[in-house]
Amino acid sequence: MTTVEISTIPVAFDGESLTIDSVRQVAEEGAQAAVPDAAMAKARRSREIFEGIAEQNIPIYGVTTGYGEMIYMQVDKSKETELQTNLVRSHSAGVGPLFAEDEARAVVAARLNTLAKGYSAVRPEILERLALYLNLGITPAIPQIGSLGASGDLAPLSHVASTLIGEGYVLRDGKQVPTRKVLDELGIEPLKLKFKEGLALINGTSAMTGLGSLVVGRALTQARQAEIVTALLIETLRGSTSPFLAEGHDIARPHQGQIDTAANMRALMNGSNLTVEHADLRRELQADKDTDKDVQRSEIYLQKAYSLRAIPQIVGAVRDTLYHAVQKLEIELNSANDNPLFFEGQDEIFHGANFHGQPIAFAMDFVTIALTQLGVLAERQINRVLNRHLSYGLPEFLVAGDPGLHSGFAGAQYPATALVAENRTIGPASTQSVPSNGDNQDVVSMGLIAARNARRVLENNNRILAVEFLAAAQAVDISGRFEGLSPAAKATYDAVRALVPTLGVDRYMADDIELVAAALSRGEFLAALDRYTDVVLR
Incomplete structure (x- = not known):
């Protein structure tokens, strides 16, 4: 964790209006991140829609199935946290030098905003935690090498997600330290990932977009x-x-x-x-x-x-x-x-x-x-x-x-x-x-x-x-x-x-x-x- 200079005007992460200038304010100047109530409500509603579908035993990629080439394998619903956690762990395989702190913050900011759009079916707790990381200067240590850019930036975003569950590393004064040590010092309890949340955190373009x-x-x-x-x-x-x-x-x-x-x-x-x-x-x-x-x-x-x-x-x-x-x-x-993505009023996933x-x-x-x-x-x-x-x-x-x-x-x-x-x-x-x-x-x-x-x-x-x-x-x-x-x-x-x-x-x-x-x-x-x-x- 590195202390950042905090700007007095928060940047709204509503999934609709984030600009490059706003990303730079958060990443470079330490501006506060705020998820508006409307975005939180939309995320909550998306999660409810998703859970209603999941309860019907409808096949959903990455929720009741394996990932990628292993999509044909069925996974019991009782393994929801284990399935999501294993995905994050297995893909936290980036190598090479770490992104600088401002670059890593830009990655987190980009991921927060895409999830705040409300179609990814993550719980509001995920949005709150990513915003908290930005606001407290808890910056994931993200290796630069390992992304193919499809399915998104899996490796670098896994290194972000791993910190949410108390694993991996974060940056402190430019050096990586174990995440759990920092969270314990701050009295923050690691999250337990629920259906789809591991996939939603890592399956996207937020590393290339944040750095870009x-x-x-x-x-x-x-x-x-x-x-x-x-x-x-x-x-x-x-x-x-x-x-x-x-x-x-x-x-x-x-x-x-x-x-x-x-x-x-x-x-x-x-x-x-x-x-x-x-x-x-x-x-x-x-x-x-x-x-x-x-x-x-x-x-x-x-x-x-x-x-x-x-x-x-x-x-x-x-x-x-x-x-x-x-x-x-x-x-x-x-x-x-x-x-996958979930839309209100649309039965098809x-x-x-x-x-x-x-x-x-x-x-x-x-x-x-x-x-x-x-x-x-x-x-x-x-x-x-x-x-x-x-x-x-x-x-x-x-x-x-x-x-x-x-x-x-x-x-x-x-x-x-x-x-x-x-x-x-x-x-x-x-x-x-x-x-x-x-x-x-x-x-x-x-x-x-x-x-x-x-x-x-x-x-x-x-x-x-x-x-x-x-x-x-x-x-x-x-x-x-x-x-x-x-x-x-x-x-x-x-x-x-x-x-x-x-x-x-x-x-x-x-x-x-x-x-x-x-x-x-x-x-x-x-x-x-x-x-x-x-x-x-x-």
């Missing part, structure tokens, strides 16, 4: 911070504002992500004395022609490379991918995704496959692809500002002193390039189906692997972007253009310099990169705009 919610929420912050550093670079390199004109996006090519990124770029560079409008560049070009100057320089400034000009088209497409993922994740957060994670697996693979391209863009922008042939007059590798004697950012570029290559090796998980469970689970989604892949690229990108933020601030110092920067660019520069000083002579740089990467993971450069400017990003 954190990844996508953080990825939107990363995309905004990529826009922030890009705007700083464009100002420092005296770029044109023409590529961000509203008409070129809102009217000519109205992809929502593209519109939003272009609007952000305009907001970020508003008030800059360094950027130039297209008309200014045309006048400069004509003046060079009139005086027989070499016009090649002006032509370069007229249209800069794609890495500085196609920002709305590239980052906007990343945004659109993330918007799509938000939609899919929030549908899933508010879905009943176990099996729904024996289906809502536990299958294919929608989330596809969405998270798409996120991985989009974030990989975001890293590519950042690395190419780094290269442009470090390469003296491409940086519009800046010295090679942004060396502040004597080039050759000092290497500047030459070494810092290597990890950024290496991480781009590493991101490209992380292929799609959703196409990696491997049959299991006696070929009962013959097509599986690998959705949790997809979410973990996206998280890995997200973390790699923070380090790529860290190098870019450092290089952009160095470019400001070397160019001497700080006074001409926009308010947003000045706030960004100041935020970098509050962490890392200017690179004068060569120094050990690994710590600088990690320090800025950690700040990016916390969204500090976005927060700096909120604190010191009036700029509000979409």
Whole structure:
């Protein structure tokens, strides 16, 4: 158990209205979880319907039968607790590193909400216990490896369920300790699982959906911070504002992500004395022609490379991918995704496959692809500002002193390039189906692997972007253009310099990169705009 900082406004788990932002509030900020009375009443009614059906000796999967390939085996009703407990124990077989505390809390939050929808026939006591865990900071220790994404995230959710019955482990100060020890200290009696409750707890997509919610929420912050550093670079390199004109996006090519990124770029560079409008560049070009100057320089400034000009088209497409993922994740957060399900007024039991994670697996693979391209863009922008042939007059590798004697950012570029290559090796998980469970689970989604892949690229990108933020601030110092920067660019520069000083002579740089990467993971450069400017990003 770890003490969490408690938010004063509880998040309602009603099975209908949970958002990614709400999941993050509970998982990251320690917001309280509350199950509304209406959701409790619906769960109670669902349980009554289910028990009425069970008493009629109607065959029900996982209640009077074995599981998966063993569905043909009948189990006597008197074994209800034993059957559910054995399921949880046998599937608590995850391996590998544990999910971080905020990730595990997101998993619990996602599972609580899907059960609160009221079609899974669990007793209200199950909902109360999951909410209690979130509110007291009792966080299950969940291994990351073992889910096939169908029938849902069986292994990781079993490690959650095992803690409800007083078994397995929970996290305390980042380390796993026996659950029973913690429950005894808090005076909490373990639950005894009744008909279907073990199955309902583990048979669903809540691990991939909980983790995916954190990844996508953080990825939107990363995309905004990529826009922030890009705007700083464009100002420092005296770029044109023409590529961000509203008409070129809102009217000519109205992809929502593209519109939003272009609007952000305009907001970020508003008030800059360094950027130039297209008309200014045309006048400069004509003046060079009139005086027989070499016009090649002006032509370069007229249209800069794609890495500085196609920002709305590239980052906007990343945004659109993330918007799509938000939609899919929030549908899933508010879905009943176990099996079987029970509906009032419906005699037929729904024996289906809502536990299958294919929608989330596809969405998270798409996120991985989009974030990989975001890293590519950042690395190419780094290269442009470090390469003296491409940086519009800046010295090679942004060396502040004597080039050759000092290497500047030459070494810092290597990890950024290496991480781009590493991101490209992380292929799609959703196409990696491997049959299991006696070929009962013959097509599986690998959705949790997809979410973990996206998280890995997200973390790699923070380090790529860290190098870019450092290089952009160095470019400001070397160019001497700080006074001409926009308010947003000045706030960004100041935020970098509050962490890392200017690179004068060569120094050990690994710590600088990690320090800025950690700040990016916390969204500090976005927060700096909120604190010191009036700029509000979409």
